Amino acid sequence: MRILIGVTGCIAAYKACEVIRGFQKAGHEVSVVLTESAKEFVGEATFRALADGRVCSSLFADEDPIPHIALAREADAFLIAPCTANVAAKIAHGIADDLLTSTALACTCPFIVAPAMNVHMYDSAATQENLRTLEERGAFLIRPEEGYLACGDNGRGRFPDPEAVVQMTLEHMAEDLPLVGKRILITSGPTLEPVDEVRFISNRSSGKMGACLVQAALDAGAEVEIVSGPVPLSYDGRAKIRFVETAQEMMEAAKEAFPESDIAICAAAVSDMRPARAHEGKLKKGRDDDALGAIELVQNPDILSGLCQMKRAGQVVVGFAAETEDVVEQAREKLARKGADMILANLVGQGRGFGRDESEAWIVTEEGVTELGCRSKKEIAKAILELLSLNRAVEGDRA
Ligand code: C5P
Numbered sequence: 200m201r202i203l204i205g206v207t208g209c210i211a212a213y214k215a216c217e218v219i220r221g222f223q224k225a226g227h228e229v230s231v232v233l234t235e236s237a238k239e240f241v242g243e244a245t246f247r248a249l250a251d252g253r254v255c256s257s258l259f260a261d262e263d264p265i266p267h268i269a270l271a272r273e274a275d276a277f278l279i280a281p282c283t284a285n286v287a288a289k290i291a292h293g294i295a296d297d298l299l300t301s302t303a304l305a306c307t308c309p310f311i312v313a314p315a316m317n318v319h320m321y322d323s324a325a326t327q328e329n330l331r332t333l334e335e336r337g338a339f340l341i342r343p344e345e346g347y348l349a350c351g352d353n354g355r356g357r358f359p360d361p362e363a364v365v366q367m368t369l370e371h372m373a374e375d376l377p378l379v380g381k382r383i384l385i386t387s388g389p390t391l392e393p394v395d396e397v398r399f400i401s402n403r404s405s406g407k408m409g410a411c412l413v414q415a416a417l418d419a420g421a422e423v424e425i426v427s428g429p430v431p432l433s434y435d436g437r438a439k440i441r442f443v444e445t446a447q448e449m450m451e452a453a454k455e456a457f458p459e460s461d462i463a464i465c466a467a468a469v470s471d472m473r474p475a476r477a478h479e480g481k482l483k484k485g486r487d488d489d490a491l492g493a494i495e496l497v498q499n500p501d502i503l504s505g506l507c508q509m510k511r512a513g514q515v516v517v518g519f520a521a522e523t524e525d526v527v528e529q530a531r532e533k534l535a536r537k538g539a540d541m542i543l544a545n546l547v548g549q550g551r552g553f554g555r556d557e558s559e560a561w562i563v564t565e566e567g568v569t570e571l572g573c574r575s576k577k578e579i580a581k582a583i584l585e586l587l588s589l590n591r592a593v594e595g596d597r598a
């Protein structure tokens with residue numbers, strides 16, 4: 200998941216560095232947004248060295264003219280740690296006069312606030328009311344601890360142990376994850392159909408879409424099993440992974456995993472055909488000219504259709520369609536023909552689609568069409584999982 204950490208101008212700002220490390224150790228990516236005052240305590244360079252995502256503090260310095268919207272969109276959670284009385288007050292009142300507060304207003308993801316300040320500032324009626332307002336609007340508060348404060352006072356206001364802040368944030372996020380208790384099977388990557396022992400028929404699938412789906416499904420709280428063809432990338436280690444080569448192997452593995460799954464997402468670019476026989480050794484020019492000149496092909500099983508035929512009530516199957524024209528129309532036809540519940544339709548050709556990080560996409564279901572536009576594969580995966588989370592068939596039998 201991508202955690203956005205907001206750092207404000209508080210002596211505890213240095214503890215945000217350890218919070219970043221904590222999230223990274225737990226396998227999450229971190230972006231940072233700083234207020235101008237935060238930079239008086241810890242320099243932007245320190246955060247740049249630590250964070251794996253963006254580190255920014257200005258609404259105007261970035262190449263992106265609307266960085267607060269991009270930051271808000273990318274974030275799976277926004278944690279302000281430490282949060283000063285001033286920033287809590289601004290957010291409670293909808294003031295958006297810098298990058299951090301504008302981002303807070305634009306965020307729709309879980310919002311977590313870890314206030315830290317002098318005991319009297321914390322106890323003041325204004326701060327307490329502002330924090331209550333944030334809580335009533337859905338923010339999760341990580342309360343400061345009691346103890347000696349930087350100013351010499353003793354009382355509530357200390358920023359808690361960074362590890363505890365990470366833990367509480369992750370636990371809070373897990374509570375609300377929409378697909379907790381659900382199992383998702385994802386097919387990904389190309390298949391590889393042997394001609395002989397050294398040659399094969401395959402395609403340009405990179406597995407990137409599958410990897411993004413795996414991440415999005417895990418982030419939504421699901422248990423994930425991947426059946427993948429050979430890909431030059433690594434999947435999130437939290438998923439169960441089974442590598443296969445051929446379409447037939449992929450079919451067997453998918454059929455084995457499907458009965459235990461609530462959702463199957465067939466993102467693999469399965470080769471539609473395979474050589475009728477895989478020759479032993481290597482076919483040689485001169486000796487095997489007939490076999491080299493005419494490789495006899497047979498059709499591969501359609502895994503998506505196969506799973507749809509096995510589908511029992513409550514299970515949901517998602518397919519993909521890569522088309523060069525009439526994308527939505529063809530996706531509708533595929534939805535009906537294969538018996539899927541959802542088709543993610545991509546516009547491909549002319550350099551689009553395969554191997555790229557973004558794609559122009561539509562989500563097609565019986566209920567209608569959602570146009571996603573040109574989005575990163577990460578965002579497309581997130582949109583698919585969001586829709587699956589809302590799906591009544593999935594929601595209906597949740598434990
Ligand atoms: O028919 P077409 O190949 O365009 O359908 C694409 C969708 O069907 C994808 O979801 C793909 O994973 C799936 N598929 C499959 N088995 C095949 C061919 C496609 O599961 N043999």
